[in-house]
Amino acid sequence: MRRAPTLALALFAAPLLLAQAPAPEAPPVYNAADGIIANAPAGHWLDIAPDDLMVMDTTAGQMVIQLAPAFAPAHVAAIKRLVRQGQFDDGRIVRVQDNYVVQWTARPDPAAPKPAPLPPEYERPLAGLSFAPSPYRDTYAEAGFVAGWPVARDAAAGTVWLAHCYATVGVGRDNPPDTGDGTELYTVIGHGPRHLDRNIANVGRVLAGIEPHAALPRGTEELGFYRTEPEKTKITRVRLASQIPGFPKWQMMDTASPSFAAVVNARANRTGFIIRPAGAADLCNLRVPVRQAK
């Protein structure tokens, strides 16, 4: 862990005084992946469809969420329908559990017909997808990437699923596996709870704006639910980017590109501050680069 800048300077001062003609200290390369990302050619990025971007404004800030229709088509369609109906406007963040999740709900609408439960889209067939394995072993399954997403697969069963990592977005459900309806979503704000993989429909990930929401006070009820209404952060407006004129376009790095292979290698073999590279990195530490399109 890097020390605070002022202390670092203090400690660097003595050797500099001894040098005859001290060259300016070059800042150490903390993570070579940054340079690879900055220099990745345009062809190594994939455009994200504005219709797959859910823009959630809360009184804490704005979260930009990328939806993943290839992995949970019925859930994503239901969520988009709720967004277009304005059903998340005046929703609430109802739960913040430390090292786990931030969870929010659409505005309750007693007049609305009970939404149909959705199928348990917890994994999908591998067929039709190009799975690129991670070079490094995974505790839970076989880790890898599909078109910009961190996934795991069961080669024997021929299935693949979005992995639960920091900022992954999933759909809350009750105990029976078919009761999620898309009105209650969460994002991960702790160590990747990979035990939830294949038990919940993951529908996307937060691209930007998770920070102020991960910094919300933790709820004091069981599982981090808030006890009182005033504790709940208000969701002011949720729209798809396709509904917002001029909303920035976003891209994700193509996980099949040479740039991404270089990022993976750089994250496993860090330099600068790191003296002894790990030589490996777990799936949730191999975050796929995303950016606003240039």
Added chain:
Amino acid sequence: MRRAPTLALALFAAPLLLAQAPAPEAPPVYNAADGIIANAPAGHWLDIAPDDLMVMDTTAGQMVIQLAPAFAPAHVAAIKRLVRQGQFDDGRIVRVQDNYVVQWTARPDPAAPKPAPLPPEYERPLAGLSFAPSPYRDTYAEAGFVAGWPVARDAAAGTVWLAHCYATVGVGRDNPPDTGDGTELYTVIGHGPRHLDRNIANVGRVLAGIEPHAALPRGTEELGFYRTEPEKTKITRVRLASQIPGFPKWQMMDTASPSFAAVVNARANRTGFIIRPAGAADLCNLRVPVRQAK
């Protein structure tokens, strides 16, 4: 992810109406580990020496930190000396980086002699320790436990080290590996940054009170450092528990005990909400139970 309680009740209501004499719904067992922990016999717990507990009061709350002298003896001795000198009183939380760390410093003391740099206690010999391997494979090394601590080992080199997981406490340093002096500490508040293993002296873990600190606003400077003084949370007082009359005693589960083996198994093979158990769990998801002694 469990839905909010009110919605869960709404969804449970219909089947209950159909039942002739509905039994009260037993709450589903979300995590069988809880019962194992609650029922673990006294002999399966290890006392934590009050001299190894660092009690840090900040304007955000109180963090109880367990120090690990077996893994970084010189660093822990230096930190205890600073605590006894009151050097952390009026210190500051200087950095909060999302999905990474909360970092704090002792009160700068221009009159104090420059603290001697400490040796790079990034790993230690396996000799003299009883390493119990985790049953599950690890991306980075060989995962396991030593006397209540999550560790990884390099069997060929004969070394072992504390792993970087959520709530692990380490010592900030500059780029040369010997510049940490114990005046700057951090704790992990995101996905386990295991690439820091063997690159930093880990000195302990937060047992209690991480929540309000993990919920502090993220710093806006590079690496999450705060830009201005008023943003920094004030550390009001740091003492060892041995200096605080009547401070509660703490225990950690003996990781060599049958209860801990049962906890590990339960976390890898969850029931209740979990339909399809993972059959494995990574080191940072196998948190060692701790408690206030009864």
